[in-house]
Amino acid sequence: MEPLGILMLLVLCMVAAIGTLVVVGAVKAARAVSTKAENVALKARAYTNPGAPGRIASVRLRLRAALEGTRQALEAAASQDAQVGESLQLLKRLETHGTELDAQLRGLEREPEPTRVDAKLPELRARAEQITHAAEELRWAVQDRQHRFSEDELSRLSDECTQEADALRHWSRPAQADEAAAGGPHRPEPGRLTTGRWPTADEVLGFVDRIRRPSGETNAR
Structure with missing residues (x-):
């Protein structure tokens, strides 16, 4: 019974793990859909409402776009560059401030008193610009890197291709091809001794004298 109990426990653990992954995936998918729907609504208000709600929607939309675009750029680069991981940690801190600011802007959208909106909006817009600029700096730095x-x-x-091309062009030719290109095999110049020096006058005269003498006279001597 003990092996069967252990097997059942393992099966239950696997089922629980799979269920957790499914739930987490469903939550992330639902959150992504909700974010997209809210962004569409913000775009509609930003373009169709010229009053305070439209201005607030524009600030929220730009803030969200900057943070989301930076996250996508950093996550894509982190798989190839380990140093980008530090930038992701900074981005998480920025996103925390961005989430808090977005909630304040959402509350300001529902504020019925126009004077309150006019008083708070410049301050919140300045904070949004600061967060947006910091996120853009991270994104642009990663892109430049x-x-x-x-x-x-x-x-x-x-450079490697150029070196390889040069190496391919410098092949070694056979010795006969070199001799043919030079006009045939090398021969010693006429009149030069095989020792590599020019003969003296006495040597030349002695050589001529031996040639002119009959062979018998030469042998007699």
């Missing part, structure tokens, strides 16, 4: 790495890699690859 990726662009720089891409340029360096392309430059190194281009």
Whole structure:
């Protein structure tokens, strides 16, 4: 019974883990759908309402777009560059401030007193601009970093291709081909001794004298 009990416990743990993953995935999907729907509503108010609600919607929309765009850029770069992980930690802190500010802006949208809205909106807009600018700085820095790495890699690859092309063009030719290109095999110049020096006058005269003498006279001597 004990092995059966252990097996049942493992099965229950697996079912619980799968159920947790399904629930988490469903919550994330529902949250994403809700965020998209709210963004659509914000766009509609920003473009159709010229009053305070439209201005607040524009601030919220720009704040959300900056944070979401930065998160997507950093998460895409983090898989290739470990240093981007530190930037993600900073972004999480920015998102915390952004969430709090978005809630305050949402509450200001429901404020019935126009003077209160006019008094609070500049302050909240300034905070939103500060968060937006910080998020954009992170996103642009990551983009510049990726662009720089891409340029360096392309430059190194281009140099390697050039070196390989030069190596392919410098092949070694056979010795006979070199001799043919030079006009045939090398022969010693006429009149030069095989020792590599020019003969003296006495050596030349002695050589000529031996040639002119009959062979018998030469042998007699």
